[in-house]
Amino acid sequence: MNEMVMKTKPILTFIKNSCNAGYMVWRRTISAKAMEKARSAAVRVDSHVVFIAYVKGRLYGVDAVCSHARCILGFLDEERLTVKCPVNTLLYDLNTGAMLDPPYVATEAPKEKLGLRKYNVRENGGWIEVELPD
Numbered sequence: 001m002n003e004m005v006m007k008t009k010p011i012l013t014f015i016k017n018s019c020n021a022g023y024m025v026w027r028r029t030i031s032a033k034a035m036e037k038a039r040s041a042a043v044r045v046d047s048h049v050v051f052i053a054y055v056k057g058r059l060y061g062v063d064a065v066c067s068h069a070r071c072i073l074g075f076l077d078e079e080r081l082t083v084k085c086p087v088n089t090l091l092y093d094l095n096t097g098a099m100l101d102p103p104y105v106a107t108e109a110p111k112e113k114l115g116l117r118k119y120n121v122r123e124n125g126g127w128i129e130v131e132l133p134d
């Protein structure tokens with residue numbers, strides 16, 4: 001009996017992890033009306049904090065937590081499609097989440113390590129939704 005449990009436990013764990021891997025769901029955040037008015041917002045959904053921007057009829061989503069010192073973003077530049085950290089001025093690309101300019105207190109910071117995660121964002125039935133892992 002114990003031998004059977006020992007043999008099946010890793011298989012069940014593998015199946016459980018495989019089933020959970022990559023499963024994404026759309027989660028409601030704020031109303032589309034509020035988003036249109038605000039142009040940008042940092043919203044919390046479960047353990048995720050997402051910076052959402054609404055620029056020229058398009059939605060963008062990146063992590064709202066600055067990768068430098070973990071503060072909440074930020075200042076939206078609608079012309080350049082960037083968001084700037086209000087603390088140390090690190091500049092991110094809204095399309096990719098990539099760091100464009102390093103924080104002024106760490107000008108040699110590695111760009112490849114300080115990028116932000118990108119999120120899919122959509123409007124659905126009057127609400128702004130973010131695609132997140134279930």
Ligand code: FES
Nearest residue numbers: 066068069085088
């Ligand atoms: S906390 Fe954002 S650049 Fe330093």
